[in-house]
Amino acid sequence: MRHMLNPLDFSVEETNQLLDLATDIMSDPDKYAHVCDRKKIATLFYEPSTRTRLSFETAMLNLGGSVIGFSSSQSSSASKGESVSDTIRVISCFADIAAIRHPKEGAAIVAASKSSIPVINAGDGGHQHPTQTLTDLMTIRTLKGRLDHMTVGLCGDLKFGRTVHSLINALSRYEGIRFVLISPPELRVPDYIKEDVLDPKGIEYKEVVSLDDVIPELDVLYMTRVQRERFFNEEDYLRMKGFYILDARKMKLAKDDMYVLHPLPRVNEITVEVDDDPRAAYFKQVQFGVYVRMALIMTLLGVEKPC
Ligand code: NCD
Numbered sequence: 001m002r003h004m005l006n007p008l009d010f011s012v013e014e015t016n017q018l019l020d021l022a023t024d025i026m027s028d029p030d031k032y033a034h035v036c037d038r039k040k041i042a043t044l045f046y047e048p049s050t051r052t053r054l055s056f057e058t059a060m061l062n063l064g065g066s067v068i069g070f071s072s073s074q075s076s077s078a079s080k081g082e083s084v085s086d087t088i089r090v091i092s093c094f095a096d097i098a099a100i101r102h103p104k105e106g107a108a109i110v111a112a113s114k115s116s117i118p119v120i121n122a123g124d125g126g127h128q129h130p131t132q133t134l135t136d137l138m139t140i141r142t143l144k145g146r147l148d149h150m151t152v153g154l155c156g157d158l159k160f161g162r163t164v165h166s167l168i169n170a171l172s173r174y175e176g177i178r179f180v181l182i183s184p185p186e187l188r189v190p191d192y193i194k195e196d197v198l199d200p201k202g203i204e205y206k207e208v209v210s211l212d213d214v215i216p217e218l219d220v221l222y223m224t225r226v227q228r229e230r231f232f233n234e235e236d237y238l239r240m241k242g243f244y245i246l247d248a249r250k251m252k253l254a255k256d257d258m259y260v261l262h263p264l265p266r267v268n269e270i271t272v273e274v275d276d277d278p279r280a281a282y283f284k285q286v287q288f289g290v291y292v293r294m295a296l297i298m299t300l301l302g303v304e305k306p307c
Helices: 012-027 051-062 084-092 107-114 130-144 162-171 191-198 211-217 234-241 248-252 272-276 282-301
Strands: 040-045 066-070 097-102 119-124 150-155 177-182 204-208 220-223 259-261
Touching: 012 130, 012 282, 040 051, 040 084, 051 066, 051 097, 051 119, 051 130, 051 282, 084 097, 084 107, 097 107, 097 282, 107 119, 119 130, 130 162, 130 220, 130 259, 130 282, 150 162, 150 211, 162 177, 162 191, 177 211, 211 248, 248 272, 259 282
Parallel strands: 040 066, 040 097, 097 119, 150 177, 150 220, 177 204, 220 259
Antiparallel strands: none
16 A cells, blocks of 8 residues: 655656646546545644645546545544544544644654555645655746656745755656755754755755745746744744745746646735736646645555556
8 A cells, every 4th residue: 555645656657647647647647537436535624725625526526436534623523532543543543544634744654554545645734745856847847848858946935845856856856956045044944855865965055045036947946835824923923024025027037938836725826917928827837736646645555547
């Protein structure tokens, strides 16, 4: 039995196969409409979500399966004090696969250790968010035609942004990736990512504060929101929140084929005028997310690709 807790749980080859499957699903979704008939996914969301939960649910429904779950800890027995370990044992009796989001780092790992069904980490605190990363990889590969030899700018809250951590893990395995890490000094990428991933692999990266200075050199710009819920005080959040605003003026400085990604939700870090720019990829990204989650559910359930 396999889980998806960190993007590194799949080798580069397996990741590429999963993206190939997602691409095939995208080209002919009807072919996959019944491959998960009678299968159930449980979505266990202890933290707010719009895209991720509904994307998992849509993915399973598109495959012919069905959905159970909860969308807040208040509506589950967590509010009575039940542990994640006990909840996943119970859910293992009901569903074939589970996607879990939790505010605590490591919660999905704990769940997987007690689960008898595959567990997908749908975000654990400020740690990892592997299925957002699969979505990001699918978006980049589809729009740019490759995942190697490019300069990727990550901008905003690189400290608490779990999507950033997972994306760095995943992209670091492709040839010729260079990162430009754009953040205020207080929100830099945590040291453990530099020490465990970037430095040992000899990945080229630089840390900068100004987006204007580096935007012309980027092939992909990954914007993120400041993660208010992970700040210890509101004052710090308010100071950081307006730090980066991507607008039409900044987009003029960028390459003609520099795509802008964002895991969403957006707060104020991209102005709505950018939405009409053909390089804005963040709403397309949402659609790609459904296809990769369909591919992931099939892969973890061991469902064969239909002929
Ligand atoms: C992200 C998350 O939950 O980490 N959202 C998402 O799943 N698309 C990013 C965020 O909340 O800022």
